[in-house]
Amino acid sequence: MDKYDDLVAGSGISGMTMALLLAKAGRKVLLIEKQPVIGGCMRRFKRKEIPFDTGFHFTGGFGGLLSDMLRALGMEEDIRPEFLDNPKTNRIYLENSNSMYEMPSGSDAVGRELKKHFPEECEAIDKYLQLENDIERRTPFMDLNKLNSEELFFLMQHIDEDSVSLQEYLDSITSNTKLQTILGNAALCYGSPPAVMPLSMHCRVAVGMRKSLARVVGGGDAFIKSFKRQAGELGIDIMTNTEISDIVQRRGKTVNAVKLSNGTTCYFENCILAIHPREIISLLPEDVVPASTRQAIEEYEESFSFFSLFATIQTDYPVPCALTSYLTHDNLNEIISPGSDACAMAILTGVEVVGNNKVNVLCAFENEFPGEANRWKNVVCRKNDDSYQEYKKRRAEAMIKKIEKVYPEYAGKINVLSTSSTLTFNEYLPPLGSAYGIMHKVGEQGLFGRLPVRNFYAIGQSALMPGILGAMLSSFIVGRYLLGRNFLSV
Numbered sequence: 001m002d003k004y005d006d007l008v009a010g011s012g013i014s015g016m017t018m019a020l021l022l023a024k025a026g027r028k029v030l031l032i033e034k035q036p037v038i039g040g041c042m043r044r045f046k047r048k049e050i051p052f053d054t055g056f057h058f059t060g061g062f063g064g065l066l067s068d069m070l071r072a073l074g075m076e077e078d079i080r081p082e083f084l085d086n087p088k089t090n091r092i093y094l095e096n097s098n099s100m101y102e103m104p105s106g107s108d109a110v111g112r113e114l115k116k117h118f119p120e121e122c123e124a125i126d127k128y129l130q131l132e133n134d135i136e137r138r139t140p141f142m143d144l145n146k147l148n149s150e151e152l153f154f155l156m157q158h159i160d161e162d163s164v165s166l167q168e169y170l171d172s173i174t175s176n177t178k179l180q181t182i183l184g185n186a187a188l189c190y191g192s193p194p195a196v197m198p199l200s201m202h203c204r205v206a207v208g209m210r211k212s213l214a215r216v217v218g219g220g221d222a223f224i225k226s227f228k229r230q231a232g233e234l235g236i237d238i239m240t241n242t243e244i245s246d247i248v249q250r251r252g253k254t255v256n257a258v259k260l261s262n263g264t265t266c267y268f269e270n271c272i273l274a275i276h277p278r279e280i281i282s283l284l285p286e287d288v289v290p291a292s293t294r295q296a297i298e299e300y301e302e303s304f305s306f307f308s309l310f311a312t313i314q315t316d317y318p319v320p321c322a323l324t325s326y327l328t329h330d331n332l333n334e335i336i337s338p339g340s341d342a343c344a345m346a347i348l349t350g351v352e353v354v355g356n357n358k359v360n361v362l363c364a365f366e367n368e369f370p371g372e373a374n375r376w377k378n379v380v381c382r383k384n385d386d387s388y389q390e391y392k393k394r395r396a397e398a399m400i401k402k403i404e405k406v407y408p409e410y411a412g413k414i415n416v417l418s419t420s421s422t423l424t425f426n427e428y429l430p431p432l433g434s435a436y437g438i439m440h441k442v443g444e445q446g447l448f449g450r451l452p453v454r455n456f457y458a459i460g461q462s463a464l465m466p467g468i469l470g471a472m473l474s475s476f477i478v479g480r481y482l483l484g485r486n487f488l489s490v
């Protein structure tokens, strides 16, 4: 039997953030994780000693919200950015028109660049870029000072752009589909089509990346290492291979003890669930959750998954830290649509230090809704299944062809070390393997904050906003709720 102030379930970036915030406030915290190791989408894996990121690759927010959150968590020293600040290192390629667009850092620079390509669209470009900044300014929860000091109702108030879709807005400023695709390209970092994505949410995700896009030295592992160091100092208990298996003490709508899958009974004041909403709902007692909430959660649509390729690049010079978004069509709604032939691929390059050597690495992710690989779902050992291996080989070859089109300098120099299909995502991103959790939609609320069980709370990428910034921010907001005003002694 263990007694804690707070039980946090799920050790992705939102669970780690939550555990740190609570422990820093002097609370006794237990963090449980279903998998054998902690980190969720921040985890890396190695092939031939070379580390690759499985989920998180780059982020905005350095010098802004992310830096503020890292400072508040005591992680600032451990998380070092490597900026993609050369215009040629952040690009969008539209295959159907064979056109490449460079995306420099900062709204003004992006505006200037886009106006060269679309001189007749200056007004639309200015209007959109101004709106991104404006929405950030009008979102109090994206400012940690306000989050620390203002009333909750002020922090979470709705704005008009919550009820307008990105597509409606883009249609209102321009009919140029290429420009619409470029302005909406952040959709590939959250997986909801512009036709349903709230304009406000899109701008909140896009604005940080517009100002500064960066990789993190050491990738997702840098966050995990920093967390582990502090967890030790703060006395956070961590149990892996562990999940909640049963509720053992309940008074009305409050649950104060659960049985864990390792046999322990855990008593707590609060339980914070940093996991997928469908996993959350399966844990709550049926009679407490209104049928309408249950139905709303059942109807959530999942964002897409990926076919991924991990490789080295054999050049005798270090490759730049770079991102190219390769879109087969200039229609994001089609790209983010199950069953569509249109797709997008993110191609990331950079250098990893392996012992005393520097190695050029390339990761590429092609979006896909689970389906194409499903015929191998029940194959016991996919590694030994010829048809599955043939499928992966064919996909990888097609991806390399595309990569070489936008990086001709790497032609013949890409050495694939690993590939993974959507089936891999199914296994490590429970329950459905979507990369960004649920799609965020106009008029649909994510499962966020206080739950029908009164001392249970939902956080994570499906709760408020996708990506690591959104996942971390959901923990800060619930932290503010649980710990009260001035909870950050920043």
Ligand SMILES: Cc1cc2nc3c(=O)[nH]c(=O)nc-3n(C[C@H](O)[C@H](O)[C@H](O)COP(=O)(O)OP(=O)(O)OC[C@H]3O[C@@H](n4cnc5c(N)ncnc54)[C@H](O)[C@@H]3O)c2cc1C
Pocket (backbone or CB within 6 Å): 009, 010, 011, 012, 013, 014, 015, 032, 033, 034, 035, 038, 039, 040, 041, 042, 054, 055, 056, 057, 058, 059, 242, 243, 244, 274, 275, 276, 279, 306, 365, 428, 429, 430, 434, 435, 436, 459, 460, 461, 462, 466, 467, 468, 469, 471
């Ligand atoms: C391929 C890919 C690329 C991405 N690229 C980027 C990027 O470049 N930039 C960016 O900002 N974001 C990116 N993302 C998204 C980003 O990684 C996520 O938004 C974020 O990391 C999600 O964090 P989380 O804590 O909400 O969830 P997760 O990281 O999914 O963590 C949830 C954890 O809970 C565990 N769990 C599940 N059920 C239970 C249970 N019942 N009990 C206990 N534990 C449980 C899981 O095993 C997991 O460890 C990417 C995602 C993917 C998949």
